Amino acid sequence: LMVWLRRCTHYLFIVVVAVNSTLLTINAGDYIFYTDWAWTSFTVFSISQTLMLAVGATYYLTFTGVPGTATYYGLIMTVYTWVAKGAWFALGYPYDFIVTPIWLPSAMLLDLAYWATKKNKHSLILFGGVLVGMSLPLFNMVNLITVADPLETAFKYPRPTLPPYMTPIEPQVGKFYNSPVALGAGAGAVLSVTFTALGCKLNTWTYRWMAA
Numbered sequence: 001l002m003v004w005l006r007r008c009t010h011y012l013f014i015v016v017v018a019v020n021s022t023l024l025t026i027n028a029g030d031y032i033f034y035t036d037w038a039w040t041s042f043t044v045f046s047i048s049q050t051l052m053l054a055v056g057a058t059y060y061l062t063f064t065g066v067p068g069t070a071t072y073y074g075l076i077m078t079v080y081t082w083v084a085k086g087a088w089f090a091l092g093y094p095y096d097f098i099v100t101p102i103w104l105p106s107a108m109l110l111d112l113a114y115w116a117t118k119k120n121k122h123s124l125i126l127f128g129g130v131l132v133g134m135s136l137p138l139f140n141m142v143n144l145i146t147v148a149d150p151l152e153t154a155f156k157y158p159r160p161t162l163p164p165y166m167t168p169i170e171p172q173v174g175k176f177y178n179s180p181v182a183l184g185a186g187a188g189a190v191l192s193v194t195f196t197a198l199g200c201k202l203n204t205w206t207y208r209w210m211a212a
Contacts, residue, residue, distance in 0.1 A: 013206060014060050018073060021052035022080035028101050031144060039180040042144070045101075046137040046184030047191060053077065053103050054132050054192050057110055058124065058199025063206065067115035074107030097147055102139040106132045110196075121200055129196035133188025141181045 028045040031038050056077070057070035078100065085098045109131040110124070117123035 009206070010063060014063075014073070014076075017056045017059060018076040019080065021056045022077050022084070025049050025052050025077075025101060026081060026084050030099065042141070042180040043137075043184045043187070046140060046180070047187055049101055049103070049140070050106075050133050050136050050188045050192050051195050053106060053136065054110070054129060054195035055199040055202070057107050057132075058128070058196045059202045059206075061110065061114055062121060062124070062200050062203040065119060067111045067119075070107045070110040070114070071104060074103040077103050099143055099147060102143045103136070105139050106136045109135055125193060125196045125200060129193035130189045132196070133190070133192030134185045136188060137181045137184030 025045075025048060028049050031042045031045060053074060057073040060073045061067070061070040063069075081100050085100055088098050089095060110128040113128035113131055114120075114124045117127065
């Protein structure tokens, strides 16, 4: 019975965590809509994405103990987000304007840290956390650079959820010394260690709850 209960709880939890992670980061690729504060929102969103990826993927990874499950978790988030971003396409936005956050490479690094250290949880927290925090802003900036004529498109297609008086008028540059990647990666490298530790702790709590 306990094996059955643990398996069911495991799958239930991972669906709940992955769905909620995706819901909380669903607009995390929409930096360009905030044309006045694009770099600021990029940095903030980088940290929020790092949080949801690191916590969920670490939880799933330490739950199964199988390297590769963090990547699988990142894939789940990515697919969910692709589906959600389809709504923008349905609203008439060009396909090359829709940005889906890139989580997979960072999740792969998390798996690699776990595997390379022979499933050492403390190394996973320290090395994996730093790798995720530093890599995610980098990959997402590359993702953002591929958007065709972002400012022109953002003004051509104002975000339908923004009232007219909130539509940006004068795009600003130079936020965070023009280096949102450096700030996002720097903050992420520190914070992701805590995020990853939280994922491990959630796993411990889950096991204790199921064993009660």
